[in-house]
Amino acid sequence: MxxxxxxxxxxxxxxxxxxxxxxMAEALPRTRPPLLAAEEIAALxxxxxxxxxxxxxxWHANLGPIRTPQVDAVFEAxxxxxxxxxxxxxxxxxxxxLDALPGLGKTTAALAFGRWFHREQIxxxxxxxxxxxxxxxxxxxxxLGLTSHTTMRSLNAMLCRFYGLPERGNADLLxxxxxxxxxxxxxxLIVVDDVHFLDVTRRDGREVANHFKWLANVFPVTFLFVGVxxxxxxxxxxxxxxxxxxxxxxxxxxxxxxxxxxxxxxxAGQRTWRQLLLGIERDLVLTSAWRGMIAGDLPEYLFARSTxxxxxxxxxxxxxxxxxxxxxxxxxxxxxxxxxxxALFIIANALRLxxxxxxxxxxxxxxxxxxxxxxxxxxxxxxxxSLAASAPAEAESPACCAAxxxxxxxxxxxxxxxxxxxxxxxxxxxxxxxAQAARGGRNDL
Ligand SMILES: Nc1ncnc2c1ncn2[C@@H]1O[C@H](COP(=O)(O)OP(=O)(O)OP(=O)(O)O)[C@@H](O)[C@H]1O
Ligand SMILES: [Mg+2]
Numbered sequence: 317m318x319x320x321x322x323x324x325x326x327x328x329x330x331x332x333x334x335x336x337x338x339x340m341a342e343a344l345p346r347t348r349p350p351l352l353a354a355e356e357i358a359a360l361x362x363x364x365x366x367x368x369x370x371x372x373x374x375w376h377a378n379l380g381p382i383r384t385p386q387v388d389a390v391f392e393a394x395x396x397x398x399x400x401x402x403x404x405x406x407x408x409x410x411x412x413x414l415d416a417l418p419g420l421g422k423t424t425a426a427l428a429f430g431r432w433f434h435r436e437q438i439x440x441x442x443x444x445x446x447x448x449x450x451x452x453x454x455x456x457x458x459x460l461g462l463t464s465h466t467t468m469r470s471l472n473a474m475l476c477r478f479y480g481l482p483e484r485g486n487a488d489l490l491x492x493x494x495x496x497x498x499x500x501x502x503x504x505l506i507v508v509d510d511v512h513f514l515d516v517t518r519r520d521g522r523e524v525a526n527h528f529k530w531l532a533n534v535f536p537v538t539f540l541f542v543g544v545x546x547x548x549x550x551x552x553x554x555x556x557x558x559x560x561x562x563x564x565x566x567x568x569x570x571x572x573x574x575x576x577x578x579x580x581x582x583x584a585g586q587r588t589w590r591q592l593l594l595g596i597e598r599d600l601v602l603t604s605a606w607r608g609m610i611a612g613d614l615p616e617y618l619f620a621r622s623t624x625x626x627x628x629x630x631x632x633x634x635x636x637x638x639x640x641x642x643x644x645x646x647x648x649x650x651x652x653x654x655x656x657x658x659a660l661f662i663i664a665n666a667l668r669l670x671x672x673x674x675x676x677x678x679x680x681x682x683x684x685x686x687x688x689x690x691x692x693x694x695x696x697x698x699x700x701x702s703l704a705a706s707a708p709a710e711a712e713s714p715a716c717c718a719a720x721x722x723x724x725x726x727x728x729x730x731x732x733x734x735x736x737x738x739x740x741x742x743x744x745x746x747x748x749x750x751a752q753a754a755r756g757g758r759n760d761l
Contacts, residue, residue: 419627511543578624604646
């Protein structure tokens with residue numbers, strides 16, 4: 317979209333190619349659309365009004381990255397690993413692994429760290445690399461997103477594509493081409509995302525996994541492997557045996573980081589959740605919003621619906637804001653966020669968390685209270701668990717399916733039913749802060 321006072325910038329870059337990575341890493345933060353009063357909005361010419369609403373929708377769809385304690389911990393560890401990985405070429409640089417459930421913000425955190433690291437390296441060493449035979453562009457970070465059926469050849473082709481090199485030739489030729497670039501452009505971090513696509517029970521997958529381990533051993537680069545259930549899939553160790561055992565040894569020395577879903581069972585968890593919601597709330601551009609709109613009024617509701625997964629929460633917020641703008645409500649309430657079928661989903665989800673097979677009405681009542689009073693009528697329905705099939709989008713997302721891993725012990729109150737403890741309004745140190753708040757600091761996302 318172009319023109320007008322509220323022009324929204326298009327940012328459809330692809331970080332898997334060098335030009336897209338640079339565009340993303342070097343872009344200025346988005347500008348928050350101004351918060352207009354209802355009368356000002358009403359006075360906008362029709363096209364300006366559409367642009368204003370679209371600029372707000374784009375803003376709400378791209379909130380963050382928010383610095384949660386989990387993100388902070390990952391950042392700190394990665395900074396330490398990359399900062400200390402200065403071994404000479406004949407020594408191995410230990411790799412990092414970010415292994416967590418789906419939808420918790422792994423890619424977001426990895427990209428944000430890569431972006432920060434990119435800027436740091438260029439600021440410190442300059443945009444060019446001088447070698448004996450000329451000058452190369454410094455490319456401190458490379459990002460590869462694996463797909464299913466990644467083979468040695470397609471992996472090497474992916475590397476070549478990132479560096480803008482020809483993709484013709486067999487796996488060896490492509491590897492050779494990419495290696496030359498790796499040596500000259502001084503990458504210091506290579507992020508390999510969605511590593512769970514490698515199936516180490518198949519020969520293809522094992523070959524690629526071993527190739528990575530070989531690359532991590534021979535290139536003066538820190539590899540950051542990101543994925544879901546990597547240890548369980550055998551990618552870190554036991555899946556590789558026999559002649560692969562040497563690499564398996566290497567993998568065992570890798571630094572494995574993880575990110576936990578949010579929880580509201582403990583006071584610390586409740587505080588973090590509330591700080592996250594406060595951070596989000598502060599960033600929203602809704603005319604009728606009030607302080608505490610989501611952090612004060614909807615913490616349990618949002619937890620019940622998102623089961624503490626970032627992806628579900630942010631998609632709910634983004635869609636909710638879109639609806640709030642479209643309907644003119646200009647604020648977020650449980651009523652506005654509640655979709656057809658959502659009430660049943662809330663109950664079913666809370667019951668699954670509490671007791672996978674429980675159909676007791678009392679528990680259903682607790683779940684309904686936690687989710688929304690609007691759902692109470694539905695709580696009379698027996699067999700709620702079987703109704704999850706009619707749940708809205710979040711129910712189908714892998715993030716929510718993974719919620720079962722957070723199942724409390726039988727008889728324990730479901731985490732989503734625990735009341736949030738009121739906390740101080742301002743985020744305290746070590747708590748959630750928005751990227752905007754952190755901007756200008758060393759940990760700028
Ligand atoms: N720190 C954050 N701040 C704001 N939003 C976030 C943050 N982390 C995650 N999100 C939201 O959650 C969505 C999913 O995050 P992301 O893709 O990083 O998760 P993931 O763990 O990589 O998921 P998957 O396992 O499916 O690859 C993002 O598109 C974004 O909307
Ligand atoms: Mg991801």
